[in-house]
Amino acid sequence: MGKCPFAIEDVIVRERRRNHRFNLQGKVLLELGGQRFEFPAADISVSGVGVMLDVAVLGAKPSGAVGICTIESADLACPVEAYVSVMRIRRVGHQHLVGLRFESISDEQLQVIQAYESLLRARNAKRAAGPSDT
Numbered sequence: 001m002g003k004c005p006f007a008i009e010d011v012i013v014r015e016r017r018r019n020h021r022f023n024l025q026g027k028v029l030l031e032l033g034g035q036r037f038e039f040p041a042a043d044i045s046v047s048g049v050g051v052m053l054d055v056a057v058l059g060a061k062p063s064g065a066v067g068i069c070t071i072e073s074a075d076l077a078c079p080v081e082a083y084v085s086v087m088r089i090r091r092v093g094h095q096h097l098v099g100l101r102f103e104s105i106s107d108e109q110l111q112v113i114q115a116y117e118s119l120l121r122a123r124n125a126k127r128a129a130g131p132s133d134t
Helices: 107-129
Strands: 027-032 035-045 048-053 066-072 080-092 095-104
Touching: 027 048, 035 107, 048 080, 080 107
Parallel strands: none
Antiparallel strands: 027 035, 027 066, 035 048, 048 095, 066 080, 080 095
């Protein structure tokens, strides 16, 4: 057998997240499989929203299931509605963080999320700059 063309340390690991996530206080109303659920929001990005729940609520293997979600938060200019699919489920303490990926969302709804992200980035930049001398 020939030599491996690269050393282990040369391997580049791709980040799983394509978009930065931002914490979000609020709730997510989810219509999935003929049922309606309400979960606390955990985070949001332009590609999806994360919710905290007991995984048994959605059944044994909810990954890939699709439905409609409405995201409500005082931090958003208005509620955001999107067609979503259930993605990753990760244990966080006694609960699970479930990612809902946006499969279909309007440009106007994306602009609401982008405005929220811009606001948070500006706040974080201001904090990082520290107090001004003026």
